[in-house]
Amino acid sequence: MSKGTFLGEFEQVVLLAVQRMDSQGYGMSIRREIEHRTGRGVSIGAIYATLERLEKKGFLKSWEGDSTPVRGGRSRRHFALRPEGGEALVRSQGMLDQMWDGVEIAGGPEVQ
């Protein structure tokens, strides 16, 4: 079982943001979700590159949304998790949990 089976750090974040937005997410909104949720600044290029990679790997799917009636009309590309994406998330976090199990960080919190 070498690397291919685990998600990269940012891949996890993006996949989680997609899931949070429950099939309503698209590039720009996914970016906002991550920024608001974590305080982390992300470039728009990083978002789309990662979404594309995740889709190519079969972890998520996308489709064209209806062009919206708001000003600024380019149509949105929506994203949603595939079951494989959910499994990959659970597997990746599960692996980290295994590593965290019983670990104490000096001056920090003990984790399980």
Add this chain to the structure above:
Amino acid sequence: MSKGTFLGEFEQVVLLAVQRMDSQGYGMSIRREIEHRTGRGVSIGAIYATLERLEKKGFLKSWEGDSTPVRGGRSRRHFALRPEGGEALVRSQGMLDQMWDGVEIAGGPEVQ
């Protein structure tokens, strides 16, 4: 706050393995710890490259151990976390926790 403040996926794993071994860890043993703990196969090159990078970033420190009295004698290079490493781990996992908060994976477990 752009990327520099978060650890990569494998960086987290290696840092956690170092902490698990409580200043007793060295390249080969860190590798074994990861493999036993997660079932994930890792090349020795991956381990050392990552350890070196983490040390250069100030997340851990290393020193030469006494050459051991067991057969096969090249002396070990030991590793331990620096406070910055602990902080980075807590920060990275904390960020992931923020993203996981309230997320449900279909057919999977809900995570706080």
Add this chain to the structure above:
DNA sequence: CCAAATTACTTCTATTTTGTAGAACATCTA
């Protein structure tokens, strides 16, 4: 009422940082 400005979004191009593998090399003991 039409052209230009504005807005919201996605694609593209380029580069740096992480992750990965395994061969080569070093050094000890039997």
Add this chain to the structure above:
DNA sequence: TAGATGTTCTACAAAATAGAAGTAATTTGG
């Protein structure tokens, strides 16, 4: 000197990052 245990080196693939360029709609001003 053969075998065991460890680290270093070399090379390359994949992930992460930034921002400019491109696309397509709406509004606004003359």
